[in-house]
Amino acid sequence: xxxxxxxxxxxxxxxxxxxxxxxxxxxxxxxxxxxxxxxxxxxxxxxxxxxxxxxxxxxxxxxxxxxxxxxxxxxxxxxxxxxxxxxxxxxxxxxxxxxxxxxxxxxxxxxxxxxxxxxxxxxxxxxxxxxxxxxxxxxxxxxxxxxxxxxxxxxxxxxxxxxxxxxxxxxxxxxxxxxxxxxxxxxxxxxxxxxxxxxxxxxxxxxxxxxxxxxxxxxxxxxxxxxxxxxxxxxxxxxxxxxxxxxxxxxxxxxxxxxxxxxxxxxxxxxxxxxxxxxxxxxxxxxxxxxxxxxxxxxxxxxxxxxxxxxxxxxxxxxxxxxxxxxxxxxxxxxxxxxxxxxxxxxxxxxxxxxxxxxxxxxxxxxxxxxxxxxxxx
Amino acid sequence: xxxxxxxxxxxxxxxxxxxxxxxxxxxxxxxxxxxxxxxxxxxxxxxxxxxxxxxxxxxxxxxxxxxxxxxxxxxxxxxxxxxxxxxxxxxxxxxxxxxxxxxxxxxxxxxxxxxxxxxxxxxxxxxxxxxxxxxxxxxxxxxxxxxxxxxxxxxxxxxxxxxxxxxxxxxxxxxxxxxxxxxxxxxxxxxxxxxxxxxxxxxxxxxxxxxxxxxxxxxxxxxxxxxxxxxxxxxxxxxxxxxxxxxxxxxxxxxxxxxxxxxxxxxxxxxxxxxxxxxxxxxxxxxxxxxxxxxxxxxxxxxxxxxxxxxxxxxxxxxxxxxxxxxxxxxxxxxxxxxxxxxxxxxxxxxxxxxxxxxxxxxxxxxxxxxxxxxxxx
Numbered sequence: 001x002x003x004x005x006x007x008x009x010x011x012x013x014x015x016x017x018x019x020x021x022x023x024x025x026x027x028x029x030x031x032x033x034x035x036x037x038x039x040x041x042x043x044x045x046x047x048x049x050x051x052x053x054x055x056x057x058x059x060x061x062x063x064x065x066x067x068x069x070x071x072x073x074x075x076x077x078x079x080x081x082x083x084x085x086x087x088x089x090x091x092x093x094x095x096x097x098x099x100x101x102x103x104x105x106x107x108x109x110x111x112x113x114x115x116x117x118x119x120x121x122x123x124x125x126x127x128x129x130x131x132x133x134x135x136x137x138x139x140x141x142x143x144x145x146x147x148x149x150x151x152x153x154x155x156x157x158x159x160x161x162x163x164x165x166x167x168x169x170x171x172x173x174x175x176x177x178x179x180x181x182x183x184x185x186x187x188x189x190x191x192x193x194x195x196x197x198x199x200x201x202x203x204x205x206x207x208x209x210x211x212x213x214x215x216x217x218x219x220x221x222x223x224x225x226x227x228x229x230x231x232x233x234x235x236x237x238x239x240x241x242x243x244x245x246x247x248x249x250x251x252x253x254x255x256x257x258x259x260x261x262x263x264x265x266x267x268x269x270x271x272x273x274x275x276x277x278x279x280x281x282x283x284x285x286x287x288x289x290x291x292x293x294x295x296x297x298x299x300x301x302x303x304x305x306x307x308x309x310x311x312x313x314x315x316x317x318x319x320x321x322x323x324x325x326x327x328x329x330x331x332x333x334x335x336x337x338x339x340x341x342x343x344x345x346x347x348x349x350x351x352x353x354x355x356x357x358x359x360x361x362x363x364x365x366x367x368x369x370x371x372x373x374x375x376x377x378x
Numbered sequence: 379x380x381x382x383x384x385x386x387x388x389x390x391x392x393x394x395x396x397x398x399x400x401x402x403x404x405x406x407x408x409x410x411x412x413x414x415x416x417x418x419x420x421x422x423x424x425x426x427x428x429x430x431x432x433x434x435x436x437x438x439x440x441x442x443x444x445x446x447x448x449x450x451x452x453x454x455x456x457x458x459x460x461x462x463x464x465x466x467x468x469x470x471x472x473x474x475x476x477x478x479x480x481x482x483x484x485x486x487x488x489x490x491x492x493x494x495x496x497x498x499x500x501x502x503x504x505x506x507x508x509x510x511x512x513x514x515x516x517x518x519x520x521x522x523x524x525x526x527x528x529x530x531x532x533x534x535x536x537x538x539x540x541x542x543x544x545x546x547x548x549x550x551x552x553x554x555x556x557x558x559x560x561x562x563x564x565x566x567x568x569x570x571x572x573x574x575x576x577x578x579x580x581x582x583x584x585x586x587x588x589x590x591x592x593x594x595x596x597x598x599x600x601x602x603x604x605x606x607x608x609x610x611x612x613x614x615x616x617x618x619x620x621x622x623x624x625x626x627x628x629x630x631x632x633x634x635x636x637x638x639x640x641x642x643x644x645x646x647x648x649x650x651x652x653x654x655x656x657x658x659x660x661x662x663x664x665x666x667x668x669x670x671x672x673x674x675x676x677x678x679x680x681x682x683x684x685x686x687x688x689x690x691x692x693x694x695x696x697x698x699x700x701x702x703x704x705x706x707x708x709x710x711x712x713x714x715x716x717x718x719x720x721x722x723x724x725x726x727x728x729x730x731x732x733x734x735x736x737x738x739x740x741x742x743x744x745x746x747x748x749x750x751x752x753x754x755x756x
Contacts, residue, residue, distance in 0.1 A: 169572060170501035
């Protein structure tokens with residue numbers, strides 16, 4: 001749920017091929033995943049005015065999204081919840097996708113909650129609560145605003161100041177056995193237990209006082225968390241009347257060199273984070289990005305590029321080019337053999353990436369002036 | 379730590395012969411326990427003006443009590459912490475022993491903290507937080523005052539309102555492995571994990587802002603908790619400067635029929651709880667209590683009673699007869715063959731037990747008037 005899946009990779013079991021919320025899962029066949037994990041295939045037609053992520057297939061799966069679609073249609077209350085892990089002052093580029101979804105649900109009536117996981121940052125990274133709060137206020141929250149979150153429709157809370165979450169965590173922990181926990185998380189290390197149930201407390205928190213469905217926009221690596229919190233909500237339904245949380249799952253973005261899932265441990269040249277203050281460095285990174293270029297110029301002019309292998313296109317599709325027409329033009333010129341990869345990068349990926357980061361930097365400065373509008377709840 | 383060890387017996391493994399904080403451990407040989415569990419043998423000479431529990435060997439073991447003795451001697455700060463589980467409106471008679479120790483440390487300079495485990499009562503017993511708070515205020519806290527706790531030297535907190543405890547619990551959970559946890563608690567059920575680390579958070583909480591040694595007066599069944607929180611404190615010492623918590627361990631009291639460890643599941647006639655409003659029922663229960671009577675009157679007059687088997691004497695020693703001279707007289711008349719068991723009960727156990735409960739009832743009514751002095755901390 002918290003948008004720094006790469007933060008905890010030291011806990012990952014590299015051999016584990018199931019979806020591991022703490023690790024590098026091998027997620028290549030999304031259709032298989034949907035089937036095996038009992039997810040719902042995402043259909044952008046479910047929602048009014050689907051956003052870019054929805055239209056472009058970045059959102060590929062979900063759970064019980066019809067409840068959210070219905071709440072939107074009938075203008076009934078629902079919530080959207082996401083989390084900030086203030087363990088550093090960088091965020092994963094994939095967070096941009098999550099924020100776009102938060103914004104989408106905000107625009108369609110969601111009561112939005114953003115938790116700041118300062119307790120977890122302290123416990124797992126040694127970041128003091130004060131420092132965690134400072135990082136959230138000075139970096140993460142303005143970054144979310146800069147990426148599109150509407151601060152006026154958002155409620156924030158610090159895990160360190162929200163006791164209800166711990167109470168729900170204690171209740172939830174009665175409802176999952178040791179073996180169920182191990183089956184999903186791989187081990188029953190006490191820190192995993194504390195962290196997982198706290199996150200379940202977070203996800204159910206908005207429903208504790210106001211019964212309503214809720215949607216959690218997450219990366220696919222968080223699907224096991226969602227599955228477990230849904231089990232907990234089901235088992236607590238009779239006593240607490242929880243709705244099973246809905247989820248919308250986004251795809252991973254690979255690293256610029258094409259290696260699986262961009263993360264903090266990706267090669268420096270192969271990853272883009274937020275922020276990237278050195279705009280020239282972005283150009284260099286994209287120039288080195290893996291593409292779908294053919295063996296020779298002649299072959300590429302004749303057959304076109306293999307766009308499904310191209311990381312420059314992937315990043316433009318997922319983040320940098322918001323205009324569908326421009327993206328289609330980039331696509332068609334590639335597969336039509338009009339541009340060689342260097343030409344394409346110079347025309348599309350590099351300028352749009354630079355613009356994305358320049359816009360971010362400018363929006364970030366403006367966003368800092370909105371911090372007075374922050375509303376904390378407990 | 380929380381003084382209703384019998385509350386959670388449904389989680390006990392009846393086959394488990396180690397000390398099980400949730401179960402019925404077979405604790406018969408305290409000397410062996412002291413050795414096997416690396417406890418310190420309790421020496422009442424360590425402390426100035428030892429109380430009744432200390433003098434009479436009810437307190438039989440401890441951990442690092444020399445730190446507490448030194449703090450008392452040098453008038454340096456230390457704390458004493460105990461907990462209330464508001465899952466019912468009865469407490470175990472053994473709680474009286476704990477409260478006497480709390481009072482002793484209060485009188486000798488301890489900053490005293492009493493936590494109200496409302497979160498755990500809600501999670502494990504379905505008692506709402508509101509109801510848990512009500513029970514604590516209307517029954518448990520006045521009962522503790524009636525049993526001797528000095529409300530003017532005590533700080534209270536509700537687990538549901540104390541976020542620092544959850545924060546320490548999250549930090550502590552990083553420091554214990556799955557196997558270590560299992561070795562001590564028998565399983566790694568998520569609810570055990572949440573509960574155990576919350577209790578560790580409670581025990582370390584007073585030190586989080588004010589570094590000082592602390593003593594936890596507990597029944598011997600809580601020794602594993604203490605052992606683990608000491609491991610956690612040791613591992614967090616470099617980062618947080620915690621003192622290893624000290625502990626003072628009290629013996630179990632058997633049921634009136636002599637069966638192991640009086641608890642909620644003891645036969646109704648064989649247990650005494652607090653309160654016992656029906657004073658006549660107390661007489662009936664004690665009349666049925668196991669004694670060390672001989673086969674015949676003649677043998678008893680000649681050899682005296684086997685006082686080490688007598689539950690009436692045990693209860694008088696542990697709770698009802700505060701005057702050492704009277705207790706000695708009861709003892710000497712028994713072993714000297716002066717009284718048959720019925721005569722002894724009529725002379726000592728019954729009137730002193732009735733007086734104990736009558737005093738409690740009167741003190742309880744007075745104590746309720748002191749509730750305005752309660753200080754809650756967070």
